[in-house]
Amino acid sequence: MPLNLLKFALSKRHPEPPFFRQPDYLNPSYEVVIIGGGGHGLATAYYLAKDHGITNVAVLERGYLGGGNTGRNTTIIRSNYLTPEGVAFYDAGVKLWENLSQELDLNLFYSTRGHFTLAHTESAMRTMRWRAEINKKMGVESEVVGPETVKAAIPQIDLSCGGRAPILGALYHKPGSIARHDAVAWGYGRAANRMGVHIFQSTEVTGLEIRQGRIHGVHTRRGMIRTSKVLSAVAGFTPRITQMAGFRTPIVVHPLQACVTEPLKPWLNTIVVSGSLHVYVSQSSRGELVMGASLDPYEVHSTRSTFDFVEGLASHILDLFPFLAGIKVVRQWAGMADMTPDFAPIMGLTPVKGLYLDAGWGTWGFKATPIAGKTMAATIANDKPHALIHAFRLERFRDFELTGEKGAAAVGH
Amino acid sequence: MKLLNCPINGLRPLSEFAYGGEVREPPLETSDAQWVDYLFNRNGAPGIKREWWYHVPSGTWFIAERDTGSDQVIKTYLWGEV
Ligand SMILES: Cc1cc2nc3c(=O)[nH]c(=O)nc-3n(C[C@H](O)[C@H](O)[C@H](O)COP(=O)(O)OP(=O)(O)OC[C@H]3O[C@@H](n4cnc5c(N)ncnc54)[C@H](O)[C@@H]3O)c2cc1C
Numbered sequence: 001m002p003l004n005l006l007k008f009a010l011s012k013r014h015p016e017p018p019f020f021r022q023p024d025y026l027n028p029s030y031e032v033v034i035i036g037g038g039g040h041g042l043a044t045a046y047y048l049a050k051d052h053g054i055t056n057v058a059v060l061e062r063g064y065l066g067g068g069n070t071g072r073n074t075t076i077i078r079s080n081y082l083t084p085e086g087v088a089f090y091d092a093g094v095k096l097w098e099n100l101s102q103e104l105d106l107n108l109f110y111s112t113r114g115h116f117t118l119a120h121t122e123s124a125m126r127t128m129r130w131r132a133e134i135n136k137k138m139g140v141e142s143e144v145v146g147p148e149t150v151k152a153a154i155p156q157i158d159l160s161c162g163g164r165a166p167i168l169g170a171l172y173h174k175p176g177s178i179a180r181h182d183a184v185a186w187g188y189g190r191a192a193n194r195m196g197v198h199i200f201q202s203t204e205v206t207g208l209e210i211r212q213g214r215i216h217g218v219h220t221r222r223g224m225i226r227t228s229k230v231l232s233a234v235a236g237f238t239p240r241i242t243q244m245a246g247f248r249t250p251i252v253v254h255p256l257q258a259c260v261t262e263p264l265k266p267w268l269n270t271i272v273v274s275g276s277l278h279v280y281v282s283q284s285s286r287g288e289l290v291m292g293a294s295l296d297p298y299e300v301h302s303t304r305s306t307f308d309f310v311e312g313l314a315s316h317i318l319d320l321f322p323f324l325a326g327i328k329v330v331r332q333w334a335g336m337a338d339m340t341p342d343f344a345p346i347m348g349l350t351p352v353k354g355l356y357l358d359a360g361w362g363t364w365g366f367k368a369t370p371i372a373g374k375t376m377a378a379t380i381a382n383d384k385p386h387a388l389i390h391a392f393r394l395e396r397f398r399d400f401e402l403t404g405e406k407g408a409a410a411v412g413h
Numbered sequence: 414m415k416l417l418n419c420p421i422n423g424l425r426p427l428s429e430f431a432y433g434g435e436v437r438e439p440p441l442e443t444s445d446a447q448w449v450d451y452l453f454n455r456n457g458a459p460g461i462k463r464e465w466w467y468h469v470p471s472g473t474w475f476i477a478e479r480d481t482g483s484d485q486v487i488k489t490y491l492w493g494e495v
Contacts, residue, residue, distance in 0.1 A: 238457070239456075239457030239458040239459075240458050240459070242457075242458075243457075243458040248450065248454035248455070248456075249454060249455075249457065250453040250454055250455055251455070251457045252455050252457050253457060253459075297431070297432050298432035298464075299432075299462075299481045300481060300482075300484045301459035301481055301482045302482065302483070302484065304484070308427075308428060341453060397449060397452075397453040397454075398445075398446075398449050400449075
């Protein structure tokens, strides 16, 4: 290894090929255009090529690959949701994750840690039992455990939380995992590009060409592209795209913030979430504590971060782990979360023929990257929603068939 | 935005306020489609919006005109004024 590194340093030519090659020009037309080079857009491109043989595809990204919420999230992957539709969908996702490093030939640092959702009140315990029962029925490993199990897994935890919010128990989800987020975007991008998909960075979509209720193309900063199929996978930018398309959705955008501490020796093996204290934490493979909280309380379309956030988060983390008092926060940032009223995504067809939507991923969509890509690719290829995403269609609001995932998605992303 | 101007109490720290969402008029006629649109759909794109804000310590609801892109407040006033 050190010798290899030395060769690498002395080599005149870069020994590794670039992850993908961006063509100099946009083609005048593509079979499918994907707006958004986040994990979801790139995964959809990959599965369009791999599962459906559709490779005449362009992915258009206004900034750089994975620079949206994909590269800003705290990477919790789990399937212990509350509704049967949600559990079935996210569990199919976890199955895809398990083999993804192999499939993409890239180390995604997929690390199964186990996931504790702490309960500090009787009503929270009730939700945990409810979730555990639904999960078990759907074949997902999930159980309610007592405070002693929590303490055994995380000896540093203060079970009384400073006397303010004693921990009564937890929902334990063994498959809960974390992964390296930007590798996911790059891995899908590279694999899609190898099969012929074109990826364009710094290429913002500025308008949609819609005639008689049907999509005919997209306008970009680098010219127009003709196409009859367009996917919008732009997370926090979704309302801007649906405004171009001329229809309304329930999506509102609030910032979601996160931060990391200086690196510590490994001490935290699991992922810990507390809904009542509005915090969650895991330790990355670099040793940093990756921490997040609940959504910012009002709409803003920017990735600014605030002191209020770190201050509130630190006070709650210290309730759980008083020994962290001397540890420094070294970075904080924000993403723009595309929130829906029922904490479930909006996926599938839209009122504009040929325009597909993969949105409403709010604070919970990283874990869905593989399964969203797979089901959206099928939906686009067949012009028919994949069975797993029927519950997430835009018309569910018109039909008064909301999904009700709040109990499992509000803080525990 | 770190401070917000309450029309009754003047400039106060943002932590004293709660957000009440965009000012919206319920539909006068209520076809199913209009009702669904009013209940669920939102004007989600960035722009200058009229919003409800609440000053918690004094129990004051008021209107703020705010650019949700830049987070700049243009003006605040009580409901019915301006
Ligand atoms: C702080 C934080 C923590 C989170 N934690 C978790 C977690 O622990 N677990 C979890 O599952 N989820 C989590 N999430 C949610 C998750 O990050 C997102 O739901 C998911 O990454 C969305 O992926 P995406 O590919 O749809 O969107 P993005 O990664 O945001 O990609 C969309 C892309 O579209 C581009 N774009 C936008 N408009 C245009 C345009 N007009 N033309 C061209 N390109 C455009 C953007 O630049 C962006 O790169 C978290 C989010 C945040 C912000």
